[in-house]
Amino acid sequence: MNLKKLAGEKAVEFITDGMTIGLGTGSTVNWTIRKLGELVKQREIQIRAIPTSQQTSYLANELGIPLVTFAQSTELDLTIDGADEFNSSLDLIKGRGGALVREKLVAAASNRLIIVADESKSVEKIGKFPLPIEVVPFAWEVTAKRIEGLNCVPTLRRVNGCPYVSDNGNYILDCSFGYIENPAKLERTIKLLPGVVDTGLFISMADTVIIGTSNELKVLSKKN
Numbered sequence: 658m659n660l661k662k663l664a665g666e667k668a669v670e671f672i673t674d675g676m677t678i679g680l681g682t683g684s685t686v687n688w689t690i691r692k693l694g695e696l697v698k699q700r701e702i703q704i705r706a707i708p709t710s711q712q713t714s715y716l717a718n719e720l721g722i723p724l725v726t727f728a729q730s731t732e733l734d735l736t737i738d739g740a741d742e743f744n745s746s747l748d749l750i751k752g753r754g755g756a757l758v759r760e761k762l763v764a765a766a767s768n769r770l771i772i773v774a775d776e777s778k779s780v781e782k783i784g785k786f787p788l789p790i791e792v793v794p795f796a797w798e799v800t801a802k803r804i805e806g807l808n809c810v811p812t813l814r815r816v817n818g819c820p821y822v823s824d825n826g827n828y829i830l831d832c833s834f835g836y837i838e839n840p841a842k843l844e845r846t847i848k849l850l851p852g853v854v855d856t857g858l859f860i861s862m863a864d865t866v867i868i869g870t871s872n873e874l875k876v877l878s879k880k881n
């Protein structure tokens with residue numbers, strides 16, 4: 658069973674006619690986007706979408722999903738996206754796919770954030786994998802040193818030996834903090850450092866997580 662497909666396709670049920678939605682990035686939300694593309698093609702639903710990456714923009718264009726920008730709409734009804742880790746409070750780590758800055762901007766402009774993931778992304782404490790932090794390329798070495806001072810090991814993300822460059826023209830540092838005891842505090846601390854654009858910590862942003870497990874689909878919702 659493809660658990661990413663299971664969770665990704667389920668999320669389409671939350672999209673209703675006339676919505677303006679945010680489309681996340683990654684292999685799980687790609688299933689949502691493909692399913693949505695079928696509905697749009699069959700004229701079963703009319704929506705507009707803002708993509709969180711070039712990659713998602715290409716896929717949505719290929720499927721005929723109408724795209725807009727924040728110039729047309731500054732408020733989104735719903736965003737559907739993936740995650741690298743989530744805990745029972747629905748705090749997330751995102752950004753392994755490199756789209757964290759736009760993903761956070763789109764999520765923050767949305768009335769609701771739905772995360773789609775397979776069960777491997779569920780953790781007791783976030784921080785199992787390195788935390789992606791997007792930084793300005795200028796003086797990135799200095800920024801990395803400052804982040805290192807917060808007790809972690811930052812590694813510049815590379816592709817074929819060259820620094821990975823995000824859609825915003827920035828670099829990404831993958832930072833091994835180990836398990837993060839207080840994600841909200843860490844987020845505030847990192848964001849105060851010069852050179853940091855944003856972090857992959859998404860704290861109190863997700864409303865719902867749809868999880869594909871080998872037995873069933875599980876839905877976690879924010880406790881109000």
Ligand SMILES: O=C(CO)[C@H](O)[C@H](O)COP(=O)(O)O
Nearest residue numbers: 683684685739752754755756
């Ligand atoms: O944060 C992300 C990209 O920046 C992705 O949503 C995250 O990496 C999950 O990806 P996948 O669904 O392929 O496992």
